Amino acid sequence: MQSTLSELEQEVIDVFVRMAGVLNLQRSVGELYGLLFISPEPLCINDCMNKLNISKGSTSQGLKILRSFGAVKPVYIPGDRRDFFEAESALRKIVTGFVNEQVRPHLENGKERMARLESLAAASSDEQEFFLERIKRLRSWQKHANLLLPFALNFIKSD
Amino acid sequence: MQSTLSELEQEVIDVFVRMAGVLNLQRSVGELYGLLFISPEPLCINDCMNKLNISKGSTSQGLKILRSFGAVKPVYIPGDRRDFFEAESALRKIVTGFVNEQVRPHLENGKERMARLESLAAASSDEQEFFLERIKRLRSWQKHANLLLPFALNFIKSD
DNA sequence: CAAATCGTTCAAAAAATAATGAACAAACCG
DNA sequence: CGGTTTGTTCATTATTTTTTGAACGATTTG
Incomplete structure (x- = not known):
């Protein structure tokens, strides 16, 4: 069940892991976004945890955070009861969500x-x-x- | 040797400790800046560690970081061989220094x-x-x- | 020059943060 | 229904980050 990352995937994920560091988000959140960003197809939780080799808990929690500020959106796939996700790629939406959800509350x-x-x-x-x-x-x-x-x-x- | 913080000092320091959190700086760095920001006189390392009740190591290290991006500047006091510091209060300088020293390198x-x-x-x-x-x-x-x-x-x- | 003062460094300890995975609830399936 | 599959939660574990303080070198002082 253990999948492996292509070199391209590794590099892209690395970029987002660094970003996560700057933005005060945990590594796994960066990994998840990077993986989805470079994935042509929506992925489900199981895909993510297998590809990234992280736990189910981290995956669930990480996707929750990404959803909370709109960096990731759910995709409905007919006839599949799993939840699939894809990366939001509109920078504006992501930044707005991030500022509103993750920054502003701390400056209250x-x-x-x-x-x-x-x-x-x-x-x-x-x-x-x-x-x-x-x-x-x-x-x-x-x-x-x-x-x-x-x-x-x-x-x-x-x- | 153990000094105590006024209520005003406490509150101001609290503000900067929160900021430090958002900016990925350690708590002690926020404390140090806050203390210097609200101090009418320049302070030396010993003043800082006593007022904040943190170790000499943290104090030295924290001031080093603050100096590195120009948030704190050394003040020469004639006839005293200790190093004194005061808070830089020009927002522009601090932000510029912070971006150049602490953010840009991570995005290289x-x-x-x-x-x-x-x-x-x-x-x-x-x-x-x-x-x-x-x-x-x-x-x-x-x-x-x-x-x-x-x-x-x-x-x-x-x- | 011996003693004292000052600031830095860094290995070790403490504290804070993130990841894990078992337990659980909900939804589906036959 | 009973058995699966799916996703979440959260107590425990693992990891990372921060702090501490003793050791040190440099400088000053008497």
């Missing part, structure tokens, strides 16, 4: 947090001026980030 | 890699057309990334 500091920081700074007796300047700067950074994200998404025109 | 695939992929795809007998299309797409993504990065850096106008 938002207003309350900043307000709290500001009041703490204002409450300090010494160095109050310096502290307030810093919090202001933090606010400015936050604004920059909030502006840049949609802007960057828009930058990706074609798919 | 570049031309040779793509050429290799293309020749592998071209060498395949079956599905050659599909494979070539995918490699082309990968190339297009790479191009997008290479365009976006400088563009994003430029987006950060003020400091």
Whole structure:
């Protein structure tokens, strides 16, 4: 049942494993996306685990993550009750999904947090001026980030 | 020798620890930057390790990383032989340094890699057309990334 | 120059993260 | 129904990453 990867598959998967590293995703997620990206046919969980030689749990979990931000989409295959998947190849969709699902939640500091920081700074007796300047700067950074994200998404025109 | 963090310091450090998580930097690096960011005075290694209650090794290593991409700069204090540091607060400098030092090296695939992929795809007998299309797409993504990065850096106008 | 201070390095330990696979539930099949 | 097949979950295991702190070299000080 143990399949083997072509050289092309290996190389492509390697590219996505590196990307996964940069994006804070686990290796197996990169492997899965790479495999599907270079696969002419949709694959089911069993295909994936055999090809990549990873466990069923990792495969199921990895595909779940990829689905969560739309990097992978389910494909219905008539007369087969297994779930098949193929790679989403529209960069824009993937990046949008990734930012919304994986990045934004981690930055959910938002207003309350900043307000709290500001009041703490204002409450300090010494160095109050310096502290307030810093919090202001933090606010400015936050604004920059909030502006840049949609802007960057828009930058990706074609798919 | 064990110092304690004010509530303001704690909160600010927490913000940067979260950021560190998103950016794939270790917790202690986030702590160090946060501490320096909210410190009105430059701090030396000993100040940092005492305030944050982390080891000398972590402190030295963490400051090294922060220096490597210009998030922290050395400050000369006359008559003191210890090394003092303060946080760089120009967002643009930090982001530029971070991208150049921490992100780009990991994406150093570049031309040779793509050429290799293309020749592998071209060498395949079956599905050659599909494979070539995918490699082309990968190339297009790479191009997008290479365009976006400088563009994003430029987006950060003020400091 | 001996003692003290400072910062770095790196092997070992600790902690955090990811992968495994058995147990399970759901859907199908005869 | 009872037996398969399929996919998910989650406690345990394995791996990777991070931290620690002792050892060290370099510099300063008395």
